[in-house]
Amino acid sequence: LYYVGQGPTGPTGQAVDTIGVVVDGAGSIVTSGSKGFRYVPYACTITNAVLIGNTTGTAEFNIYKDSNYNLSGATIGGISLNHGQTAHGVAGFTTGLAENDILEFKISGSPESITRLSLFIEVEKS
Numbered sequence: 001l002y003y004v005g006q007g008p009t010g011p012t013g014q015a016v017d018t019i020g021v022v023v024d025g026a027g028s029i030v031t032s033g034s035k036g037f038r039y040v041p042y043a044c045t046i047t048n049a050v051l052i053g054n055t056t057g058t059a060e061f062n063i064y065k066d067s068n069y070n071l072s073g074a075t076i077g078g079i080s081l082n083h084g085q086t087a088h089g090v091a092g093f094t095t096g097l098a099e100n101d102i103l104e105f106k107i108s109g110s111p112e113s114i115t116r117l118s119l120f121i122e123v124e125k126s
Contacts, residue, residue, distance in 0.1 A: 017044070017123050021105045025115040030059065030107060037071070038103040044123040046095040051079045051087045052120075057113030058082055063121070064104040065094070071102060081114065097123065 023035045051061055060080040066073025077093030097103075105119060 015125055016047075017125065018120050019103065019123060020118065020120045022119075023107065023117045027115055029057075030111045030114055030117050032107045032109060032111065035105045035107055038105070040097050040101045040103060040123075041099065043099045043126040044097050045126060046077075046090055046093055046097065046121055047124050048088060048122040049077070049079050049090055049093070050120045050122075051081055052118045053081050053085050053114040054116040055113050056083060056085055057111065058109075059111040059114050059117055060108045061117070061119050062106045062108055063093075064106065065097065066102050066104075067098060067100060069100070069102060071104065073102070073104065076103075078108075079119070081117075 019038050019040070021036050021038070023030050025031070053059060058081055060078055062075050062078040064073045065076045077090065079087050079089070081087050107117070
Protein backbone atom coordinates (compact mmCIF):
# COMPACT_ATOMS: atom_id res chain seq x y z
CA LEU A 1 0.00 0.00 0.00
CA TYR A 2 1.40 3.39 -0.85
CA TYR A 3 0.57 7.05 -1.12
CA VAL A 4 1.15 9.29 -4.13
CA GLY A 5 0.37 13.02 -4.22
CA GLN A 6 -0.28 14.96 -7.39
CA GLY A 7 -2.13 17.93 -8.81
CA PRO A 8 -2.43 21.61 -7.96
CA THR A 9 -1.38 22.93 -4.60
CA GLY A 10 -3.29 25.21 -2.30
CA PRO A 11 -2.86 26.74 1.13
CA THR A 12 -3.35 23.31 2.76
CA GLY A 13 -1.27 21.25 0.30
CA GLN A 14 -2.34 19.07 -2.61
CA ALA A 15 -5.94 19.63 -3.79
CA VAL A 16 -5.95 16.40 -5.80
CA ASP A 17 -4.49 13.13 -4.56
CA THR A 18 -4.20 9.50 -5.58
CA ILE A 19 -4.69 6.63 -3.13
CA GLY A 20 -3.41 3.30 -4.34
CA VAL A 21 -2.63 -0.30 -3.63
CA VAL A 22 -0.48 -2.75 -5.58
CA VAL A 23 -0.99 -6.50 -5.23
CA ASP A 24 1.88 -8.66 -6.46
CA GLY A 25 1.36 -12.42 -6.62
CA ALA A 26 5.14 -12.95 -7.15
CA GLY A 27 4.46 -14.89 -10.34
CA SER A 28 1.33 -16.64 -9.05
CA ILE A 29 -2.27 -15.58 -9.68
CA VAL A 30 -3.32 -13.03 -7.05
CA THR A 31 -5.52 -14.41 -4.30
CA SER A 32 -8.79 -13.11 -2.87
CA GLY A 33 -8.98 -11.41 0.52
CA SER A 34 -7.81 -8.23 2.21
CA LYS A 35 -4.87 -6.54 0.51
CA GLY A 36 -4.28 -3.55 2.73
CA PHE A 37 -5.59 -0.42 4.42
CA ARG A 38 -5.33 3.32 3.92
CA TYR A 39 -5.95 6.06 6.46
CA VAL A 40 -7.49 9.18 4.87
CA PRO A 41 -6.50 12.24 6.95
CA TYR A 42 -8.77 14.69 5.10
CA ALA A 43 -12.34 14.95 3.76
CA CYS A 44 -12.46 14.32 0.02
CA THR A 45 -14.54 13.12 -2.93
CA ILE A 46 -13.60 10.13 -5.07
CA THR A 47 -13.50 11.33 -8.68
CA ASN A 48 -12.14 8.25 -10.46
CA ALA A 49 -10.89 4.71 -9.89
CA VAL A 50 -8.51 2.89 -12.21
CA LEU A 51 -7.71 -0.83 -12.00
CA ILE A 52 -4.81 -2.24 -14.01
CA GLY A 53 -3.77 -5.87 -14.38
CA ASN A 54 -0.50 -7.11 -15.84
CA THR A 55 -2.32 -9.41 -18.26
CA THR A 56 -5.80 -10.03 -19.61
CA GLY A 57 -7.89 -11.67 -16.89
CA THR A 58 -10.67 -11.30 -14.37
CA ALA A 59 -10.46 -9.73 -10.90
CA GLU A 60 -12.78 -7.77 -8.65
CA PHE A 61 -11.56 -5.17 -6.15
CA ASN A 62 -13.96 -3.95 -3.44
CA ILE A 63 -13.27 -0.96 -1.24
CA TYR A 64 -14.63 -0.82 2.30
CA LYS A 65 -14.82 2.28 4.51
CA ASP A 66 -15.15 2.86 8.21
CA SER A 67 -14.56 5.78 10.54
CA ASN A 68 -13.07 6.34 13.96
CA TYR A 69 -10.30 3.77 13.35
CA ASN A 70 -12.73 0.86 13.10
CA LEU A 71 -12.18 -1.94 10.60
CA SER A 72 -15.70 -3.32 10.19
CA GLY A 73 -17.00 -0.95 7.54
CA ALA A 74 -19.40 -1.41 4.66
CA THR A 75 -18.43 -1.46 1.01
CA ILE A 76 -18.29 1.91 -0.77
CA GLY A 77 -17.89 0.41 -4.22
CA GLY A 78 -16.00 -1.95 -6.42
CA ILE A 79 -14.27 -2.16 -9.75
CA SER A 80 -13.72 -5.25 -11.89
CA LEU A 81 -11.52 -6.46 -14.69
CA ASN A 82 -13.64 -8.67 -16.92
CA HIS A 83 -11.27 -10.41 -19.32
CA GLY A 84 -9.37 -7.15 -19.82
CA GLN A 85 -6.31 -5.34 -18.53
CA THR A 86 -7.84 -2.02 -17.42
CA ALA A 87 -11.08 -0.71 -15.92
CA HIS A 88 -12.03 2.76 -14.71
CA GLY A 89 -14.91 4.80 -13.30
CA VAL A 90 -16.86 5.27 -10.10
CA ALA A 91 -20.36 4.13 -11.10
CA GLY A 92 -21.96 2.61 -8.01
CA PHE A 93 -19.43 4.16 -5.60
CA THR A 94 -20.23 6.14 -2.48
CA THR A 95 -17.86 8.95 -3.37
CA GLY A 96 -17.69 11.04 -0.17
CA LEU A 97 -14.94 10.31 2.33
CA ALA A 98 -14.65 12.02 5.71
CA GLU A 99 -11.54 13.04 7.62
CA ASN A 100 -10.09 10.03 9.50
CA ASP A 101 -11.85 7.39 7.38
CA ILE A 102 -10.11 4.05 7.00
CA LEU A 103 -10.25 2.26 3.64
CA GLU A 104 -9.72 -1.47 3.22
CA PHE A 105 -8.98 -3.01 -0.18
CA LYS A 106 -10.23 -6.56 -0.84
CA ILE A 107 -10.07 -8.81 -3.86
CA SER A 108 -13.14 -11.04 -4.12
CA GLY A 109 -14.08 -14.07 -6.17
CA SER A 110 -11.53 -16.16 -8.03
CA PRO A 111 -9.07 -13.95 -9.91
CA GLU A 112 -8.11 -15.35 -13.30
CA SER A 113 -4.65 -15.09 -14.95
CA ILE A 114 -3.55 -11.83 -13.24
CA THR A 115 -0.33 -11.97 -11.21
CA ARG A 116 0.04 -8.22 -10.52
CA LEU A 117 -2.83 -5.81 -9.97
CA SER A 118 -2.83 -2.07 -9.18
CA LEU A 119 -5.76 0.04 -7.98
CA PHE A 120 -5.59 3.85 -8.05
CA ILE A 121 -8.34 6.04 -6.57
CA GLU A 122 -8.27 9.71 -7.49
CA VAL A 123 -9.70 12.09 -4.87
CA GLU A 124 -10.31 15.81 -4.62
CA LYS A 125 -9.96 17.31 -1.15
CA SER A 126 -13.03 19.09 0.24
